[in-house]
Amino acid sequence: MKDSKIRMLTLLAVVAAVASITLAAATGTQAIKERQEAMEGIGTAMKTLGAIAKQQTPFDADVVKASAETIANHLNTAADLFPEGSDAGDVETWAKAEIWSDHGNFRKDFETAEAAAVAMQSVTEEAAFGPALGALGNACKTCHDTYRRPKQ
């Protein structure tokens, strides 16, 4: 009787441990997937803006505004998708440990990028487009340079 009770408790403990590890991994994996989707959304919108900068497509204030809104929204969501423990999961991530050891500065970089995306929403003239895209691009680069491992 006593023996089986111990066995039962051990089993429960093991199940609980496995479940919590699985849950943590799942939470990490979920966050990684969601933030990568958000970043991909930003990438697609950036390509639209990049095509205008390269003069492959004509400048269109409505397209610029819509793309900038998409980027700002994705940035706003993505900033919260780096919870503790999401440094690894079932999908590959390029997130560096500095995201969590230096989280205040990491959040600030996100705010800078979001502010640049918001500023771009009110660009109506082609002359202001280049500098606005430059500011947004530099915000992306600064954060990626510090907090993202090379994808190689």
Added chain:
Amino acid sequence: MKRRSRTRRIAAAAALGAVLVAAVFFVLTAARPSDRVLPTDTRDLANGEVMFHVGGCMACHNPPAGTETPGLPAGAAAFSTPFGTLYPGNLTPDPDTGLGRWTAEEFVDAMTEGVSPDRRHYFPAFPYTSYRNMRVEDLLDLRAYLMSLPPVRSSPRDADVPMIGLSRRAMGLWNRFAFRGRTYEPDPDRDAAWNRGAYLVKGPGHCGECHTPRNAFMIPDDSRPLEGGPHPRGEGHVPSLRDLVGRGRYADVADLTLALQFGETLGYDQLSSGGMAKVQMNLAQLPEDDLRAISEYLLSLR
């Protein structure tokens, strides 16, 4: 009795040997002042600014986060290396903490010999090993540009490196090897743009400091220029800059020029990792002709 005198003789020989080794070390590692004569004509500030950006000065000599003068090279922000933490100096003309009292000779010695005005060796995280390839005119223009910036008072800090005195001294010996055969010569068989690109890459741009693999003594291996290798700051791998077209990295000179100008903004997101984003953002300030020259030179490497 006999034994004792023998021990004494061995001790004396060892002491003499140690003194000799120390003397040889002292001579070999001394910071030697140069006796160059510099031109004194008026300097070109616009060219100095180009040198400032291609040299990437701001990438390391940036002030700590949250200071009032974020855009000026006042230095002192921590720069970590596998050997310890460095605190790059103040490049603004502040007389007490910056370059204000430096003579032109002292500036050129720092940039080409890696020696400070008080005759101590810098650590080669400061890429004087590449800057020594620069034309003296460009160095003086760069100095004139720096002296035209608003002075900022900083709080200089010595490097946080084990056995700092001895380590600095040892750099003198390292320089004797690292300085061999690394002076840039233009290639008369190539056109002006190619040579300009080669100069910017090997001199002020100091691309090889990361993109050329280093040997066991941490000296860039000139037999494998720009072939890529382990990241000198300890994390990851620095890509090769050879055969960029053949390896499908860039389509042509125009493509690479655009990449250097805009980086990730136009989707070249490989340029935003390992510190390269800072490099690219500095390069973005260069005249387009210089970026095209760099691209032309790099894409000629097979």
